[in-house]
Amino acid sequence: MEVDYNKLRLLIELSKYGNLKDASIKMSRSVSSLSKDLAALRLQLNDALLVRVSGKLQMTSFLENIHSELDNGFKKIDE
Incomplete structure (x- = not known):
């Protein structure tokens, strides 16, 4: 499976900021485009990934299981 x-x-950004607006500012993208990408990932990975709890996005157990590997991978790429 290929994932963009x-x-x-x-x-990573949504789990860090907890909302689409702040993540969109960090990533220099529109909230709408991030929302569409999140929807596509949810379908592709067959998981909600992030759910709203008390107004903030929180990781599902699936995302919690892969988050540290993703985060470490992106840190290495960004070095």
Whole structure:
């Protein structure tokens, strides 16, 4: 399965900021485009990935299981 790098980075930013607006500012993209990418990832990975709890996005157990590997991978790429 091929997953777009930028869409995976979106998961890291959303888990860090907890909302689409702040992540969109960080990523210099519109909220609408991030929302569409999140929807595509949810379908592709067959998981909600992030759910809204008390107004903030929180990771599902699936995303919690892969988050540290994704985050470490992006940190290495960014070095």
